[in-house]
Amino acid sequence: MSETVDLYNLSPALWLMGLGALIALGPLAWVWLRNRGASPAQRLAALTVLTLFLTFDLVLFGAFTRLTDSGLGCPDWPGCYGSASPKGAHAEISQAQAAMPTGPVTHTKAWIEMVHRYLATGVGALILALAVATWMRRRELPVSIAWPVVTLVWVCVQGAFGALTVTMKLKPLIVTLHLLGGLVLLALLCRQAVTYAQAASRRPLPMVSPGLRGALLACFALLWLQVALGGWVSTNYAVLACRDFPLCQGQWWPEMNFRQAFELWRPLGMTGAGEPVEFAALTAIHYTHRLVAYVLLPLLLALGWALRRAGLARQGAWMMGLALWQLLTGLSNVVLGWPLVAAVAHTGGAAALVVVFTWTACACRAPQALAPRHARELRA
Template sequence: MDSAALVNLEPLARMALLGCVIALGPLAWVWARTRSGDGRGRLRALTVLTLFLTFDLVLFGAFTRLTDSGLGCPDWPGCYGSASPLGARDEIQAAQSVLPTGPVTHGKAWVEMVHRYLATAVGVLITVMTLLSWQQWRRDGRGSSEAPTRVSPWWATVTLLWVCVQGAFGAFTVTLKLYPAIVTAHLLGGLALLALLAAQAWRPAADRVVGVSSALRRSLVIVSLLAVLQIALGAWVSTNYAVLACSDFPTCQGRWWPTMDFEHGFAVLRPLGVGKDGAWLPFAALTAIHMTHRLGALLLLGGLAWLVWRLAREPALRRYAAGLVGVAAWQVVTGVSNVVLDWPLLAAVAHTGGAAALVLLLTALLLRTTSARPVAASSRATAPLVARRAS
């Protein structure tokens, strides 16, 4: 398609209607499960289900990217101006006859459009969730002290705004032809959406929040930031197809420190496969991207080991420590498998799933913990005097 037809809003209404139809199934399930409960229970059930489906959407987005289906339909939001590949059979066939392996084929077009349908359905669920949140807030007396709202409706509102941003990133992914910075931002945005939903679905009651030392809380925040950085590096590896720059482990190209070009590899504002100077991206740049992700993994694993050791000393948080150990092991196995097994699809999708699970675990820990307030020095100093006066 020519550049003037990259955005064709003609099928937008039909796409939205199809998203509503798909969302009816989860909504009907939630209403059936909570028909005898109150509004809070229904809202919580819908939030948890939306979180689960968003996790699945992140995995399917990884599948779409890893099967090179991101341009299976080269316009947005439909496929050659149609709401499904069925209406674009002739255009897809013409493109496939020119390039039989893609980027446009019948199979890739369906993968891409199913991803868009699922994303639209998740957007519908989040819209309903936002409406229910504000409705519950009004029922509770607009957050009055007599009936405090457990989760502010602004959380759901921000989530709805963010899913709209994600939709824009999805559109730019297509119209800018898999621009690496946009694709990376799209993946990070999906994980941020998971964290927002988890913050609403899993927010514990006040009596279940665990007070921890300030040092442990700082460690948790630092490890969370390291995890975000490492996931961003992993997304940069995937979007630049730098996984196969190293086909051995623990060395790369038979060397501990191969030739690397960081200047071109980490030039953010450039098209796919293009270096900083506009020429083809050097292989040494792909090596630099890959090796930086490996070094980041070592740093993150060290941080996780420290955090697990500290969490294991807190009885109420030991299961989180076990979960972090499991996710770290999963990521090591799937990450190494991507290298030595020539980037198999299953391992690559599983690696993205592990990153999403790590985000959820760290979000849950941030929700469940708070810095314990130490007794003020002045209070300790005056306590004996107060005791003597009382006697």
């Protein structure tokens, strides 16, 4: 490009916020019309579930944006060349596309990037509405205002990481943290949805053994590690470092450079010293993700089976089904050459697993966790 672009240009910010509020009006109206006679807890539960669904879609669209190399489709933030839409930046985008027809800035990539920002703004407006509604109804709800407030703060943090993704030119650590932040947002919304649903139904939580709950939390922690590794694979474009399975480059232990592989603070494709990242480093990134998958997959299947036996049949079935889905989509990425559909589906499976784990952890309690509550009820 022949002209310098300011990384931050806040002139279209008000327009984008207004558009986000307009996008949020549709889901808000739909929830209000379908739940006019419901209790406040039921209405908030419905709105939270819908926001959770739209946030899940946003995570998928974010993966699509990354995988189509559209993350720099508009090289400034929050608008596009200082405009609120690519239409207003037609001349600048055309100039950039003429200079580099397959480069980071094209009309298609600019629209993909800006649609992602529009959807993110709409989700942010819904989360703000949830926090405000919970605050206004706090005296009528047997739930804490803390979770909606934490979720609102987190979506602002996530927006900041979205800006850094652009302004730091897709630095792998920032992009990976942005992905993880989206999944944390899903977990927070799922926690809220379960809390509101419990408040509306007033049914007692099913009990599971302390051992099963401990296994659930340990497996959840391992899942977060694997998701972070998967994000690191994707943001470093290391998926095709191994094109065969179960071998990698025809070997059980190919040449790998772990020092370069996990040097976190560096530009895309370069080391911190300014040298190109070796192919052996990309191999190490890919193969580490694969090794953790060998451990996590059987644990997910065993945990899902144990949950079914403990009376959490739906959660167990989802967990086992998603484990197999991740196996299928992960293999498809390797042996089919990283097709876009399989790559987005693999990210979606990881996001769904985070939601299922959060749902399960919030929908059951170990016996000792219930004891203080029972004691208070008996005293009352």
